[in-house]
Amino acid sequence: xxxxxxxxxxxxxxxxxxxxxxxxxxxxxxxxxxxxxxxxxxxxxxxxxxxxxxxxxxxxxxxxxxxxxxxxxxxxxxxxxxxxxxxxxxxxxxxxxxxxxxxxxxxxxxxxxxxxxxxxxxxxxxxxxxxxxxxxxxxxxxxxxxxxxxxxxxxxxxxxxxxxxxxxxxxxxxxxxxxxxxxxxxxxxxx
Numbered sequence: 001x002x003x004x005x006x007x008x009x010x011x012x013x014x015x016x017x018x019x020x021x022x023x024x025x026x027x028x029x030x031x032x033x034x035x036x037x038x039x040x041x042x043x044x045x046x047x048x049x050x051x052x053x054x055x056x057x058x059x060x061x062x063x064x065x066x067x068x069x070x071x072x073x074x075x076x077x078x079x080x081x082x083x084x085x086x087x088x089x090x091x092x093x094x095x096x097x098x099x100x101x102x103x104x105x106x107x108x109x110x111x112x113x114x115x116x117x118x119x120x121x122x123x124x125x126x127x128x129x130x131x132x133x134x135x136x137x138x139x140x141x142x143x144x145x146x147x148x149x150x151x152x153x154x155x156x157x158x159x160x161x162x163x164x165x166x167x168x169x170x171x172x173x174x175x176x177x178x179x180x181x182x183x184x185x186x187x188x189x190x191x
Contacts (some may be wrong), residue, residue: 010044017050021057045170045179052143052172061082069075071127080131088122088130091161096170100160102153123154123172129161141168151176180191 006012013036020029033051041047042054071078125146132142150158150173162169163183171178179186 008039008041010041010047013047014042014050017047017054021054024058026058029058036085041076045177048143049177050168052145056145071124072129078131080134083134084127084130087134088126091126091130091133091165094164095157095160098160100157123151124152125154129158129169133165133167135162139166141170144169144171146171146173150178152186155185155189159185 008016013032016032017029020032025093036042036047036051076085125144128144129142132140132144136142150171155178158169158171158178158180160183161167162180167177169180171180176187
């Protein structure tokens with residue numbers, strides 16, 4: 001690109017990162033990341049997602065945030081699980097005050113209302129968000145990778161969390177990237 005005097009944009013960087021991850025060429029990808037930072041494309045959501053995918057395919061996901069945190073549904077194995085679940089409970093109260101209610105119809109198990117609510121509120125992405133809220137400065141974008149498709153309840157909750165907490169939240173689920181901001185999602189609620 002430089003030899004041809006081509007000025008890269010977010011699309012170009014995303015394509016180059018995809019090529020680097022297909023090789024996988026960690027060294028080349030790191031040089032591309034330096035160019036991304038130097039040219040100011042590091043806040044572009046598509047470039048950020050390209051970086052996450054690149055580092056994940058190269059087995060270097062730790063490069064993104066220093067350390068990868070892994071959560072499962074109802075996970076209490078994390079060293080800070082008490083703080084995380086206190087934040088999760090507080091977050092659920094704030095969501096209810098903002099008008100959020102669960103969609104009990106999406107639960108496939110025969111549970112009473114309290115069990116249904118607890119089960120839905122303890123999905124891995126909600127735990128990860130609670131951890132992110134207590135572990136990062138206000139206003140920091142939270143980035144989450146999920147191996148399954150986000151459920152209807154979590155999707156609706158994360159939209160509201162982005163508004164209530166004034167955070168951008170990027171979630172990569174099994175189907176797509178969701179960029180939550182100001183109570184909206186980039187998927188337009190079609191996922």
